[in-house]
Amino acid sequence: MASQTSVIHDxxxxRYRGxxxxxWYANRSLYEHSLRTAFGIGRGAKAKxxxxLVIGIVLGVAVVEIAVRSISGQPLITYRGFASGLSFPIMLFLAIVAPELVSRDLRDRTLPLYFSRPLARTDYALAKYAALATAVLLLLGVPQLLIYIGAIFTRTDGFSGAMDELGDMGPGLAGALIRALVxxxxxxxxxxxxxxxxxAAAFIVGVFVITTPVVGILVVLGEALGNSTLSELAFxxxxMTLLNGFEQWxxxxxxxxxxPIGDFGPVYGLGAVALLALAITLLLARYRKVAA
Known part of the structure; x- marks a missing residue:
């Protein structure tokens, strides 16, 4: 029983009247926050x-390419080759950033706080996906833009040279976008x-590393059996090699x-689209069932 001297304090x-x-605002805020988290912006030095480090490696490759073009006038690596040749830094970046975006929330049990707002479970998953895809696109696209700027200053054919470079860079940026999405x-x-x-980081690296020797085994097996179809579909x-085949098509x-993909380019295209659709479907299904 309460004491007779109890007092209610105001x-x-x-009530919030704003x-x-x-x-929409919640989605945009989560996307912006996640994109900043991907690059360690607004966090301590350890998170950066x-x-x-990966960004420095990628930009270093771009600087070397610009220097080679300015000296020799010839590209050391094509725009498309830039994206496909940096598979390891991309894999490392994904293994670092993806767990920061989603694993931390699972460990710290902060999802109930997100879902207490006007934010659906699918909104959370898609905002995180959009942020990571944007980060990968920036990682691969910005260095290509720097290479393009450096290249047009080293060409002597003026506007036509700039347009030629732009035509070469277009597929490179498209390849960067495809990689970012998938x-x-x-x-x-x-x-x-x-x-x-x-x-989570180990599992992500494992997905890319473990499947690499599988490609080699299938190629060798196809050659040993004289089955060119198996060798051409092995990638x-x-x-990574699936997306390379898609771009080649x-x-x-x-x-x-x-x-050596033969006439199976459309199969690689369908495979890339199917892989993207499957991954997004599994991501959405995961957050429909995750405890909140």
Whole structure:
């Protein structure tokens, strides 16, 4: 029973009377926050080390390319080759960033706070996916733009040379976009399975590393059996080589870097689209069932 001397104190709680910004604002805020998190912006120095180490590697390759073009006038690597040749830094970036975006929320059990707002479970998953895809696109696209700017200043054919470079860069940026969309979806699906960031990072690396020798085994097996179809379809087993085959079908061979995919280019295209659709479907299904 309460004491007769009990007192109710008015400490000033009031109802919120401001504008209700709604679901769209919540989605945009989550996307912006996640994109900043991907690059360690607004966080401590420790959170910036690994993402910016990868960014430094990628930008270093771009600087070397600009220097070679300015000295020799010839490209060391094509725009498309830039995206496809940096598979390891991309994989490392995904393994670092994807767990930061989703595994931390699972471990710290902050999802109930997100879902208490006008934010659906699918909104959360898609905002995280959009942020990671944007980060990968910036990682691959910005250096290509720097190479383009450096290239047009070293060409002597003026406007026509700039347009030629732009025509070469277009497929490179398209390849960067394709990689960003597909690889970000795969990485997030894997990272969303565990709240332990170290495990998530290892699983992401494993998806790309373990499937690499599978491609080699299938190629060798196809050659040993005299089955060219098996050899030409073997590159579907690894996400990176699958996307390389998809790009080759879309834009043709990139110089001497022709993949032996025969006439199966459309199969690689369907495989890339199916992989993207499967990864997004699994991501959305994961967050429909995750405890909140």
């Amino acid at each position: 400490i000033g709680y009031q 504008p209700r910004l709604g679901r 080390i690994f993402p910016w 690889l970000a979806a795969i990485a997030l699906v894997v990272a969303s399975t565990t709240g332990r960031r170290a495990f 579907i087993a690894n996400p 879309l834009f043709g061979a990139d110089g001497n870097n022709r993949m």
